[in-house]
Amino acid sequence: EDQVTQSPEALRLQEGESSSLNCSYTVSGLRGLFWYRQDPGKGPEFLFTLYSAGEEKEKERLKATLTKKESFLHITAPKPEDSATYLCAVQFGGYNKLIFGAGTRLAVHP
Amino acid sequence: EPEVTQTPSHQVTQMGQEVILRCVPISNHLYFYWYRQILGQKVEFLVSFYNNEISEKSEIFDDQFSVERPDGSNFTLKIRSTKLEDSAMYFCASSRGSPDTQYFGPGTRLTVL
Numbered sequence: 001e002d003q004v005t006q007s008p009e010a011l012r013l014q015e016g017e018s019s020s021l022n023c024s025y026t027v028s029g030l031r032g033l034f035w036y037r038q039d040p041g042k043g044p045e046f047l048f049t050l051y052s053a054g055e056e057k058e059k060e061r062l063k064a065t066l067t068k069k070e071s072f073l074h075i076t077a078p079k080p081e082d083s084a085t086y087l088c089a090v091q092f093g094g095y096n097k098l099i100f101g102a103g104t105r106l107a108v109h110p
Numbered sequence: 111e112p113e114v115t116q117t118p119s120h121q122v123t124q125m126g127q128e129v130i131l132r133c134v135p136i137s138n139h140l141y142f143y144w145y146r147q148i149l150g151q152k153v154e155f156l157v158s159f160y161n162n163e164i165s166e167k168s169e170i171f172d173d174q175f176s177v178e179r180p181d182g183s184n185f186t187l188k189i190r191s192t193k194l195e196d197s198a199m200y201f202c203a204s205s206r207g208s209p210d211t212q213y214f215g216p217g218t219r220l221t222v223l
Contacts, residue, residue: 031209
């Protein structure tokens with residue numbers, strides 16, 4: 001069963017049209033939730049780390065929030081350069097590994 | 111800003127051949143990882159390495175795979191006898207601690223013919 005589920009799979013926005021991406025998780029003993037950006041053919045680029053429910057992090061047009069069951073990545077007034085796949089990953093229990101979701105492919109059109 | 115580097119960027123090999131993928135983690139990091147991503151699929155964990163030994167490995171990481179930190183800066187992944195299904199992007203990552211942010215390299219695209 002999927003432990004990390006991201007929705008939607010794909011999202012098309014007009015430049016300036018704000019939206020949110022969702023990451024829900026079913027693991028026990030969450031130690032950290034991580035958001036990455038991935039451009040085609042590249043490695044995941046770190047965006048945010050969230051450790052506990054209620055935590056929020058913000059960077060430019062992006063804001064990440066965390067609850068006990070899910071995380072949201074809010075994109076405010078996106079630009080075409082924000083087009084990428086956004087990945088969510090969790091670290092839990094006694095494990096060092098990250099479990100990734102399938103990602104949300106974001107396309108922002110001028 | 112320190113970053114994880116990987117070489118080569120692209121490796122083409124024949125089925126059954128051995129390949130070594132190389133990584134230079136961020137210098138003050140203590141935990142090292144390999145992940146892979148088959149085209150169009152999720153990023154999958156392979157192995158984590160701490161204090162000169164494997165601390166965790168996935169079911170994918172069978173006897174055909176091995177990792178090594180041969181000196182103070184390099185971290186390698188060896189695949190002894192490549193299979194067609196090993197074709198993927200392989201990412202190295204490192205972190206200062208655990209739990210902590212894992213920083214990823216640019217990847218090596220492995221193509222097995």
